[in-house]
Amino acid sequence: EVPLVNSVERVMVYCGLHDNPKVSMKKDGTFCGKPWRNVLEHLKIQDTDLWSSTNEDNCLWNAKLFPVMSLPETLKVGMWLMGSTCDLDGKVASLWKESRRISLEELHRSIDYHQLCVNSSKHQADLATNIAKACMTYGLLGRNLFQLCEEMLQKENSCVEVCNELLSLCPSHGDQYSGVLPQSRRYQVKMDLLTASGDLSTAAIVEDKVWASIASETASAIKYGSKEPSSDSKCSSNGNLHPKKAIVELPVRVDFVGGWSDTPPWSLERPGCVLNMAIRLEGNLPVGAMIETTMDHLGVLIEDDAGRNVCIDDLSSITSPFKENDSFRLVKSALIVTGVLNHERLSKLGLNIRTWANVPRGSGLGTSSILAAAVVKGLFQLIEGDESDATVARAVLVVEQVMGTGGGWQDQIGGLYPGIKCTQSFPGQPLRLHVVPLLASPQLIQELQQRLLVVFTGQVSMNFLL
Template sequence: MKSLYSMFLSQAYQDCWDDYNRSVKLKNFPRWDYVILTASNDQQAEGFRRQIEERKEYLPARTRFAAVPDRDGERVGSGGATLEVLKYLHEQERDFRKLRVLVIHSGGDSKRVPQYSALGKLFSPVPHQLPDGRSSTLFDEFMICMSSVPSRIREGMVLLSGDVLLLFNPLQIDYNNVGAAAISFKERVEVGKNHGVYVNGEDGNVRCCLQKKSEEELRKAGAVNEAGCVDIDTGALIFSTAMMDSLYSLIGTEEGYDRYVNGTVRLSLYADFLYPLAEDSTLEQFYLEKPEGEFCEELTEAREQVWKVLRPYRMKLLRLAPAKFIHFGTTKEILALMCGGVDAYASLGWSSRVASSISGSTAGYNSVLSSRASIGKDCYLEVSYVHSHAKVGNNCVLSFVDIHDEVIPDGVVLHGLKQRDGKFVVRIFGVQDNPKENRLFGRNLDEVAEKLGTDLWDGGNHTLWTAELYPEKDTVREAVAAALNLYALVIGEGRLEDWKEGPRKSLCSGFNAADPDAIIAWNRRMADLVRMDELAKAIRGQVPAQTLPKRKALTKIQRHWLEKRLTRADFSEKLRLHYYLGVVLEDENEVQKCFGTIQSEVLEATVRSLSYNEKAHIVKDTHTVKLPLRVNWGGGWSDTPPYCNEHGGTVLNAAILLNGEKPVVMKLERIDELKVVFDSRDMDVHGEFEEIGELQRTGDPFDPFALQKACLLACGIIPMKGHSLKEILERLGGGFVMHSEVTNVPKGSGLGTSSILSAACVKAVFEFMGIGYTEEDLYSHVLAMEQIMSTGGGWQDQVGGVTPGLKYITSMPGIDQKLKVVHVEIPEEARKELDERFCLIYTGQRRLARNLLRDVIGRYAGNEPDSVFALEEIQKVAVLMRFELERGNVDGFAKLLDYHWELSKKVDAGSSNTLIEQIFSSIEELIDGRLVCGAGGGGFLQVMLKKGVLKKQVAERLHEVFMDSLVDVADCKLLWE
């Protein structure tokens, strides 16, 4: 039954949401002509107007919204406020007929929930994120839930209590614009005794209205049915236009307005306007009904006139089912709702955490809780930020405050409020405290005043509401400290001299002096910070960037947050902040900043290790270095920044000859002219340099001599800045020419030619210039070259081609990668078998002209699960490959090559394409393992043949399928020595 009840309410709310959207978007959809909010004073009314303006795009454009304050800031009662509304409407329209008016009585001080006083309880948070992503308030829920009502009434005025949220199906409203109607539904008598209750007559009209009567009195009056339920007063009423005219007649003259709308009479909507409508009411009893203010002669005279104008009308009882009302009464009730009670409304989408970046069990609304902060049980954060070093006790409510390293005691409310003069007041009181009473943290306030040695009240009632306890400070953080000091003083600790310094505010005066713009701005600020903190936590939690909701451009507050965060972020967080923002904002500039961060951080670490070699000199007239190519077998991509910087890399690769040659050639030649000449035959470019500036200018990916320049800088031949090229060359013993060439290797081969050419360049320079080196020196200088050139690639290629044989290469995490290279020895039989079964196939096409590296790094930086898993698994494959080869198990190696191919496609789907799959498919029965060379997408493929299969058979099959195309078996040989 409970689930069916929830389903009905959920469907009713969905219907209301649909009608709400129609009212906003459709010109002719029935909507309210006026929505009027009553306010306690001009300041609160202005706050209401600001909140409405803030929601302008979410409200029906043809509905007029108004906030009507109590007269002269004097409390005139809910009945007096209703008359103020009628006066306002009459000034606007002169005629109430054909008007649909929604009035929300929201002018209370919210004394029992002081954190909502400044903007009124009407704009207090509701634990619900609306379907359009906004954090909801009571006002938002009212607008949604009442959006279907205009279509159910022809004209008239609907009145609601601003602290009671009604959930019901508006289709059940049946009102014919006669007299009044009270909206009610059944509720347990235990609940009803704390609210108003209607007793229904036989004709469907209300027989009597009972306000906060005991269960015994309710039963005696016949208000309780056999199920123990009553017709509860929800505070929702409908007045006909005729009734509106009659009520307006009381104040149609200035004399009448003065008589009935004032702080002495304080007419009540519920006690004074409803009572005459009940069938069993009598004038004599009416005089005795408990007033909203005090009994007085003026009230008696007013009631006599109210009786005359309203007694002709009756009030129909509209019983709705299923229905529910939620009373936002006290701080204690709100804390209970947020810390468990909200589960009862899960079917409506309510949750203990709304638009908040909070983990654990803490409830929150537009709030951030640092994962490193300490917080107790059953706490509720409201538009607040709890930073990493804060300690918050149990059963606390934090509202509109930032907590940094403070210790918040158990069971307190801490509420920040900016004043119109720019100062801050933070009010602290107990969750159990009732500000209408004379107690604070359970202690008598008169005794507290005596302990503090000062009078807390300037006359009037001695209540917490009016006690001048809270110091006014320049900043919210100072105000938090002052509030905590007050708590310490009350319990017998604290610094009395600090508390006495400067002006103090009461709950009441702080509310009256509040700055509504600042409250709205703080709410907006926290909404912005929540989104940024969610982003940071998503990065830490490895939530894939692509799964996060898209957003608009960053606000000023979010930009400031980002700037501060980046200054203290480490390498990993910094690059991901940019990448994640690029994804959620769909901003390519931020994505590029991610790659720029990787390049700059690694380059910076590289440059720090470089030094100008003033001792180098040319020792040979000419010198040539030839290097082989390499095939990647295991661990490819794990050698690429930022993965290798964060996790280290593991790679297994081997050197190869192509067409019986070492195709990567670098030749250096001394010349007498004091200049540097670069000559690249395969690229058909030639350049001569006599000034050092051009040689020091690097980082342009389109520079045809980027490699040669980077080599001279990395090897210390040319300094990074300054100096004279002529002087350098004189010291070296002459100028020189650098000839580079990669022979008979198609572009985009996937065999590591670019990086191996870098290695050849470094090796040739070292030997030409008489610089001693180790293998490790070669690797580190080539790494430096790669970063200077801004290529962003990995380190496996150059290692694979520098020396013959099979290499197992690893690195530890770190910006400055230190390579450990092990030359793997395998049994002679396994070598022979590999020579026979290893086969290289040319696809006939270059790799596609697309940014493979960018896509792969992006998927990894964005924590795409397939990519992260595959990169980790790929390293394990490299380890297992070495193990299988060292024990001579070539079949096991072949299976791992196949598995690596599947993982490579998870890292980057672009590593394969239709042609590659067709090639593999055409020779499926001839091979045991397959993998692309390099990044894939073209170039060469490598396969392990089945035992007994000849390379000639593969070539014949390829010729048969692909005929005269370039797809063919390559002349390749593993270079062991």
């Protein structure tokens, strides 16, 4: 349905999906998938009704086919032209012949493009509004309400009113959806609507609740939270305290397909699946951590490969939330999640932690999560905890929530498990991860070695190593 310049009437355009408008009638051109000869015969019209001359160029592009008339009449004529209705008394054919008709060629010179865009935007906004209302009414809040709000904003005058109406429908604690709808999703819906309505200050407050809920739900889903230290964190001391050292080195990962399906809150509500591969860089394991207990000092000394360091004497000061510019929040979060801060030995021993990542910052190779995995694995080794890849991968998921950065499981899975693997996650409590190693043929390995080239473009992705 196309608006015309300087006209209140409209033209409705219809044709077949595979019609080529520039193929002439004599070269088997079609309209609605049927040859022109068949169309003329079925409609009982002449080629002179469509074209002013009988030359070689008569085609859909220049056929005076589309009438300029009211919408009800246009629909009636359109159904007849497309062969969907009959015209036994010839009234529709007469209406069509007597009307002012234009071709696609003329139409393209007469379209009111501004009005066309305005109408399209309003139509999209109306559709989005109705979909959003249905989602709120029937509990289908898995839809991307933020995207629907973006569409609703195209209709500026009514958007705020609609958003306020939808806010009144927001699910609350204890309603019929409380058993199946995560708290983070409730907050997310409310935040999206507040943002769309222009109440940015309240939306910012609700956003904090979104991330707090996601962190809590993630910890619950993997049965390994930061609120309660793991049972391994209270290992008894044998009385003879000796320094211990753990060195963990890991590869980086290449993501083939499925990234983001591993990330909360998506992975807490829907299945995820990622195919990725662990790789060395120039034959080396580029990410690592060295952690050791020491009798030289108490507290925790943290160093990174950029030459930065911090000495924390008061372990009780290591608490979340952390500031975004805290260069050591990754290590601090790992200390919280693993329960090391509550370990008996730290009352008599100090801890030295050194980390490195010989990869450009923000390279997109999963470095932050893999470094977190190295730190977590090293800490578990010191306290003789469960350092299995599955446990470490789940713990890193919580570490990233405590950091306040979010993040999923695919990066640490990619670095912890060797080779190529396809990993699936299944929502629930606990969140289930199923890692399937894929045995690569010698031919595939050779192809990858010959063809795979890792180049740092200089475009930095999300990076938490600062």
